[in-house]
Amino acid sequence: MDDTRRDLLTREDWVAAVLARYEQPLVQYAYRIVHDVELARDVVQDTFLQLCRANRAKIEGQLGAWLYTVCRNRALTVRRKESRMTNLADKDVAVAPDDASAAAVQDETSRRVLAVLAKLPLEQQEAFRLKFQDDLNYREISRVMNVSLGKVSALMKDALNALRMELKSELNPARETKS
Amino acid sequence: MKSFGEETLAAYALDELDTSRHAAVSEFVESNAAARETVAEYRQLARLAKTAMKSAPQLELDELRRKRILQQAQQPARSGFVVKRVAPLVAAAVLLLVGAAVLLPGATQHKAASFRGGAQSAPAAGDKAEFFFGAKLAEEAKETREQLQSLGYYAGNTTAFRPGGGGGGAGVMEKGVDVNGAIRGIVPSSPQPDRFLIKTAFVSIETDDARKAAADFTTQAAALGGFVGNLDEVTDGLERHTVVLEVRVPADKLDGALEALDAFGKVLNRQVNAQDVTKEYVDNESRIRNLTKTEERLLDHLSKTGKMEDTLKIEVEINRVRDQLELIQGRQRVLSHRVAFSSITATFTEAPKAESVVPAQSFSIGKVSTEAVRSLVGFGRVLITKLIWVGVWLPVWAPILLVGWLVWRRFARV
Numbered sequence: 001m002d003d004t005r006r007d008l009l010t011r012e013d014w015v016a017a018v019l020a021r022y023e024q025p026l027v028q029y030a031y032r033i034v035h036d037v038e039l040a041r042d043v044v045q046d047t048f049l050q051l052c053r054a055n056r057a058k059i060e061g062q063l064g065a066w067l068y069t070v071c072r073n074r075a076l077t078v079r080r081k082e083s084r085m086t087n088l089a090d091k092d093v094a095v096a097p098d099d100a101s102a103a104a105v106q107d108e109t110s111r112r113v114l115a116v117l118a119k120l121p122l123e124q125q126e127a128f129r130l131k132f133q134d135d136l137n138y139r140e141i142s143r144v145m146n147v148s149l150g151k152v153s154a155l156m157k158d159a160l161n162a163l164r165m166e167l168k169s170e171l172n173p174a175r176e177t178k179s
Numbered sequence: 180m181k182s183f184g185e186e187t188l189a190a191y192a193l194d195e196l197d198t199s200r201h202a203a204v205s206e207f208v209e210s211n212a213a214a215r216e217t218v219a220e221y222r223q224l225a226r227l228a229k230t231a232m233k234s235a236p237q238l239e240l241d242e243l244r245r246k247r248i249l250q251q252a253q254q255p256a257r258s259g260f261v262v263k264r265v266a267p268l269v270a271a272a273v274l275l276l277v278g279a280a281v282l283l284p285g286a287t288q289h290k291a292a293s294f295r296g297g298a299q300s301a302p303a304a305g306d307k308a309e310f311f312f313g314a315k316l317a318e319e320a321k322e323t324r325e326q327l328q329s330l331g332y333y334a335g336n337t338t339a340f341r342p343g344g345g346g347g348g349a350g351v352m353e354k355g356v357d358v359n360g361a362i363r364g365i366v367p368s369s370p371q372p373d374r375f376l377i378k379t380a381f382v383s384i385e386t387d388d389a390r391k392a393a394a395d396f397t398t399q400a401a402a403l404g405g406f407v408g409n410l411d412e413v414t415d416g417l418e419r420h421t422v423v424l425e426v427r428v429p430a431d432k433l434d435g436a437l438e439a440l441d442a443f444g445k446v447l448n449r450q451v452n453a454q455d456v457t458k459e460y461v462d463n464e465s466r467i468r469n470l471t472k473t474e475e476r477l478l479d480h481l482s483k484t485g486k487m488e489d490t491l492k493i494e495v496e497i498n499r500v501r502d503q504l505e506l507i508q509g510r511q512r513v514l515s516h517r518v519a520f521s522s523i524t525a526t527f528t529e530a531p532k533a534e535s536v537v538p539a540q541s542f543s544i545g546k547v548s549t550e551a552v553r554s555l556v557g558f559g560r561v562l563i564t565k566l567i568w569v570g571v572w573l574p575v576w577a578p579i580l581l582v583g584w585l586v587w588r589r590f591a592r593v
Contacts, residue, residue, distance in 0.1 A: 015252035024237045028238050048248040048251075052254065109231070110230055110231035113228055132228040154186055156189055160225075163227075164221075164224060171220050171224070
């Protein structure tokens with residue numbers, strides 16, 4: 001959405017446009033945290049309701065990071081409430097893999113990628129998914145996860161190396177270099 | 180040339196480096212085959228990861244939630260300025276005003292020594308009048324109390340508050356009993372007695388209709404200004420009623436009430452007791468007077484002292500005095516009431532009646548027949564139950580019986 005067009009949009013149109021752009025990735029992201037579709041939808045609804053009340057001018061420059069941050073915080077709160085009986089430590093309340101999506105993927109390589117990803121530490125998984133599934137950059141990921149830029153960089157390197165080890169046979173660097 | 184680690188190469192492969200750093204890394208990668216291969220692998224992995232992520236089924240919101248969000252978007256946005264800047268200022272201003280009202284005694288309460296609650300207009304029993312006073316208005320508060328007392332209010336609680344800086348106070352006065360313990364508003368106007376006697380009477384009367392007598396006596400007691408305390412009714416096997424009625428009548432009407440009872444039938448027993456509580460009553464009166472004065476003196480001290488330590492000590496003392504005062508006033512109220520109202524316990528019994536020739540319990544052929552049939556059915560059930568048991572246990576007892584019979588036959592033959 002370019003700036004000129006954005007300025008012309010009414011608040012309702014703007015929210016509708018943001019909803020169309022971020023609805024699916026946010027529900028997916030919330031689902032990875034709360035493991036329940038309805039709870040994830042509630043979380044995303046709350047996120048957008050907060051967006052409706054927020055100061056548009058302040059968040060527009062960092063909309064993606066803002067939405068993911070609000071969504072993450074809300075989802076973690078919901079998950080803590082849901083998990084109170086099991087008394088999970090904060091460290092464990094992180095993004096977990098969605099096995100259902102891995103099972104539904106038809107392509108063998110993609111399935112292997114998701115399987116390797118599922119074995120990674122939770123923090124690496126979250127950073128990796130925010131990068132490749134939600135198209136956030138390092139800076140945005142660091143803000144959403146509330147960690148330093150260096151930490152994001154390290155998480156990403158470790159995740160990529162883990163994938164590299166597992167998928168070594170399928171990689172063809174020569175072709176990539178040429179391309 | 181400077182070399183770079185895998186972390187930087189990964190960031191480079193994913194286009195996460197700024198322009199200057201990107202150029203430096205780019206130069207390094209061009210000149211280093213291993214780095215070039217690593218970057219190529221990272222890029223390929225990134226593409227594979229993206230494909231894998233995007234190929235997973237996508238979840239979305241349902242129509243209801245989407246609609247709710249868009250409805251909310253139509254509402255005007257809350258102004259951050261009002262919420263974050265103006266609201267705290269308003270809250271601070273309100274706090275300042277409240278603080279000033281509390282910290283500057285007399286500034287806002289100098290007219291507060293007047294009372295409210297319609298006290299001017301002949302209060303009824305149980306009515307309450309509240310009044311407040313500031314630090315420098317103890318005298319006005321005293322006047323208010325006296326004014327209320329003259330209207331028939333009882334000086335109940337007077338509470339000092341805000342320790343330090345002179346203090347202030349609030350009070351509640353209740354219509355009913357005055358400081359001397361004399362009942363007002365409840366008892367018909369009667370002169371203060373010389374002796375305070377609690378009178379109780381017990382009367383037993385044999386009458387034709389106990390219920391009617393009790394009802395009539397209740398009416399008469401009410402006409403004398405009394406009321407019913409307890410009522411107990413018993414009916415025996417011969418349908419003979421006994422009613423025990425406890426009424427309380429004004430003390431000066433006790434004799435009249437007892438005379439009225441004579442008209443209901445034959446008086447079997449009459450007993451009138453009088454307990455003299457004059458000493459206790461007078462003692463209480465004197466203690467109330469002294470404690471009230473002590474309380475007033477303490478309140479006066481409280482309004483003059485400025486030291487926190489003194490204020491706290493005086494307040495402790497006031498509370499102690501007030502506790503005692505309330506206890507004695509409560510006891511005095513009970514005594515006053517029992518003196519003012521004498522208790523009569525009247526037992527109305529009916530004369531013994533001749534026993535009926537026909538038994539009380541009625542005879543019914545149908546009922547007897549039903550009982551007989553029920554008994555037969557019961558017997559049948561027991562019989563069938565036993566037969567079932569015997570039948571079910573047949574595999575156990577039949578062989579034993581058979582063996583026994585065979586043995587018996589053998590020996591019998593021998």
